[in-house]
Amino acid sequence: xxxxxxVINLAVLARLNLPVxxxxxxCHDLEAILGYVxxxxxxxxxxxxxxxxxxxxxxxxxxxxxxxxxxxYTGCLLAMSPKQCDDYFVVKPIFSNDxx
Amino acid sequence: xxxxxxxxxxxxxxxxxxxxxxxxxxxxxxxxxxxxxRCNSKLNAYLEVFDNAxxxxxxxxxxxxxxxEPRSLEGVPLAIKDNILIEGQICSAASKIxxxxxxxxxxxxxxxxxxxxxxxxxxxxxxxxxxxxxxENSAFSPTRHPTNSTRVPGGSSGGTATAVAADLCLAGxxxxxxxxxxxxxxxxxxVGLKPTYGAVSRSGLIAMASSLDQIGPxxxxxxxxxxxxxxxxxxxxxxxTTIDYPKSGMILPKIKExxxxxxxxxxxxxxSEVVRHNFTTTLDRWRDAGAKVIPIVLPRLADALAAYxxxxxxxxxxxxxxxxxxxYADRVAGATLxxxxxxxxxxxxxxxxxxxxxxxxxxxxxxxxxxxxxxxxATRDLLTADFATVFSQVDAVxxxxxxxxxxxxxxxxxxxxxxxxxxxxxxxxxxxxxxISLPNGVDEVGLPCGFQLIAPPxxxxxxxxxxxxxxxx
Numbered sequence: 012x013x014x015x016x017x018v019i020n021l022a023v024l025a026r027l028n029l030p031v032x033x034x035x036x037x038c039h040d041l042e043a044i045l046g047y048v049x050x051x052x053x054x055x056x057x058x059x060x061x062x063x064x065x066x067x068x069x070x071x072x073x074x075x076x077x078x079x080x081x082x083x084y085t086g087c088l089l090a091m092s093p094k095q096c097d098d099y100f101v102v103k104p105i106f107s108n109d110x111x
Numbered sequence: 112x113x114x115x116x117x118x119x120x121x122x123x124x125x126x127x128x129x130x131x132x133x134x135x136x137x138x139x140x141x142x143x144x145x146x147x148x149r150c151n152s153k154l155n156a157y158l159e160v161f162d163n164a165x166x167x168x169x170x171x172x173x174x175x176x177x178x179x180e181p182r183s184l185e186g187v188p189l190a191i192k193d194n195i196l197i198e199g200q201i202c203s204a205a206s207k208i209x210x211x212x213x214x215x216x217x218x219x220x221x222x223x224x225x226x227x228x229x230x231x232x233x234x235x236x237x238x239x240x241x242x243x244x245x246x247e248n249s250a251f252s253p254t255r256h257p258t259n260s261t262r263v264p265g266g267s268s269g270g271t272a273t274a275v276a277a278d279l280c281l282a283g284x285x286x287x288x289x290x291x292x293x294x295x296x297x298x299x300x301x302v303g304l305k306p307t308y309g310a311v312s313r314s315g316l317i318a319m320a321s322s323l324d325q326i327g328p329x330x331x332x333x334x335x336x337x338x339x340x341x342x343x344x345x346x347x348x349x350x351x352t353t354i355d356y357p358k359s360g361m362i363l364p365k366i367k368e369x370x371x372x373x374x375x376x377x378x379x380x381x382x383s384e385v386v387r388h389n390f391t392t393t394l395d396r397w398r399d400a401g402a403k404v405i406p407i408v409l410p411r412l413a414d415a416l417a418a419y420x421x422x423x424x425x426x427x428x429x430x431x432x433x434x435x436x437x438x439y440a441d442r443v444a445g446a447t448l449x450x451x452x453x454x455x456x457x458x459x460x461x462x463x464x465x466x467x468x469x470x471x472x473x474x475x476x477x478x479x480x481x482x483x484x485x486x487x488x489a490t491r492d493l494l495t496a497d498f499a500t501v502f503s504q505v506d507a508v509x510x511x512x513x514x515x516x517x518x519x520x521x522x523x524x525x526x527x528x529x530x531x532x533x534x535x536x537x538x539x540x541x542x543x544x545x546x547i548s549l550p551n552g553v554d555e556v557g558l559p560c561g562f563q564l565i566a567p568p569x570x571x572x573x574x575x576x577x578x579x580x581x582x583x584x
Contacts, residue, residue, distance in 0.1 A: 040466060
C-alpha cells in the first residue's frame with residue numbers, strides 16, 4: 012500500500028508541486044500500476060547473467076569533443092530563458108535552497 | 112497544370128507528376144493550407160501551420176523551373192510531431208511548460224528531409240511529452256479521429272496521424288516509444304513504421320524514454336514510408352546510439368518461402384472480436400499465397416508492457432528533470448530556488464506527466480531499485496534474447512497492432528486501461544526491433560484495424576517487402 016506521505020515525499024524528491032486533491036488519486040493509481048508490474052518474475056540467476064547481454068539500447072557516450080563553434084547558440088538559448096543578464100541565466104541563490 | 116486530388120495523392124504519385132512538370136509545389140502547399148483552414152478547428156491535428164512553408168514551396172518550384180532534377184522528396188509537405196525540433200519554430204511537446212519555447216536548432220531528421228526537398232508544413236498535436244495512447248493528454252485539447260469525431264486518433268502521434276489520414280499533408284513524422292507511431296496508424300488506417308533502435312537519429316527529438324524512443328513516418332502507403340525512411344536513417348554523430356546502417360546483403364525470400372511467426376496465446380484475451388477476425392483472415396490470405404504461418408513461443412512477450420512501465424517512467428523522471436523554469440520555460444516565482452522549481456513544474460506539467468515522474472522516482476528509489484528497475488531491465492534483455500531465438504525459426508513475427516479499433520474520447524478512465532492499448536506494440540520497443548503497422552480492414556462502423564509485422568534488427572527492407580505484399584491482399 013502506498014501512503015499519502017510516500018507520495019508527498021516522492022513529489023519532494025521530484026521537485027514537483029502536487030495539488031492536494033491529486034495525492035489520493037495518485038496513491039490509488041500507483042497501487043494499481045505497481046500491482047500490474049509486479050507480474051515480472053525474473054529468477055535471481057537471470058538478474059546476474061543478463062547484465063552481460065549486450066542490447067541495442069546499451070548506453071553509448073558521444074565522443075567528448077566540440078560539436079560546434081563555442082558561443083554559436085548562446086544568444087538564442089539565452090533568449091528562451093525566463094531571466095538572463097549578460098551571458099548568464101539568472102536564478103535565485105542556490106544555497107538558500109537548504110533552508111526550506 | 113493538373114488538378115490536385117489530395118485523397119489519392121501519395122509521395123510516389125506526386126513524384127511522377129512533378130517529374131512530368133504538370134504540377135507546382137506551391138499549388139500543393141496552398142491546397143493543404145486551404146484544407147487545414149477548413150478542417151483543423153474540428154480535428155485539432157495541427158498546433159501551428161508554418162508561415163514559411165509557401166516560401167519553401169516556391170523555392171522548390173524555382174529549382175524545377177531552372178531545370179534541376181527533383182530530389183527524392185521534392186515538394187513533399189510533411190506534418191511534424193511537436194516534439195521534433197525545427198529551428199526558429201515553437202516546439203512545445205504539447206506541454207504548457209514549453210508553450211513558448213523556440214528551437215535553437217533543427218533535429219537531424221529535419222535537416223535530412225530538407226536536403227531531400229521536403230517541406231515542413233506545420234507542427235502537430237500529441238500527448239504531452241508523448242505520454243499517452245489517445246492524444247487526449249495534450250495541454251492544447253485532444254485531437255479527433257479523422258472520420259469519427261467521437262473517437263480518438265490514437266497516440267501519442269495522433270495529430271500527425273489525423274493530419275495524414277484527413278489529407279491535411281502528404282505524410283508525417285511521429286515518435287514511437289511504446290507504439291506511438293504504429294497504434295495511431297492502426298486507428299487511422301495508415302502505415303506506421305517504428306525503425307530499429309539506432310537506425311534513425313534522435314538528435315533534436317525531445318526525449319521521453321531515451322532507450323526506447325525512435326522517430327518514424329506515418330504515411331498512406333508502404334512505398335511512402337520507405338521513401339521517408341531511406342532519407343532519415345543512418346549514422347549521426349549527434350546521436351551516439353546510431354550506427355552505420357548495415358546493408359543486409361540478404362536476398363528477400365519469395366512469398367512461398369516466407370515464415371510468419373504468431374505468438375501462441377497472444378490474442379486470446381482482451382482483443383476485440385473484429386480485430387481477431389481480421390487478423391486471422393489476413394493470416395489465411397498469407398497461407399493462400401503460400402507463406403508458412405507458424406505458432407511460436409515468446410513466453411515473456413506479455414511481460415514487455417510491465418517492463419515498459421518501469422523503464423519508461425524511470426527514464427522520464429530523469430529526462431524531464433531539465434524542465435525546471437531556469438532555462439527553457441516560463442518560470443513561476445517562488446521564495447526560494449526550490450520553490451520555483453516545484454511551482455514551475457507543478458503548474459507546467461499535466462496530470463499524466465506528473466504521474467509518470469512520481470512513478471519513475473518511486474521505482475528508482477533506494478530499496479526499490481532491485482525490485483523494479485533491475486528486474487525490468489533483466490526482462491528486456493531476456494525478451495531480446497527470446498526474439499533472437501525466434502528469428503532463427505521465422506522471418507517475421509505478426510500480431511494485431513492494437514487490441515481494439517479507435518476507442519471513444521474519455522473511454523479509458525484509469526491509467527492502466529490506457530496503458531493496455533500498447534500491449535502489442537511495446538515489445539518491439541523493449542527489444543529495439545523494427546516494426547510496421549499496416550491497414551487491415553475495418554470494423555462494423557468503418558473504423559480501421561492494423562496488422563503488425565516485427566522483423567530482426569535493421570531488416571526494415573523485409574518489412575517494406577512484406578508490407579507491399581500485404582497491400583495486395
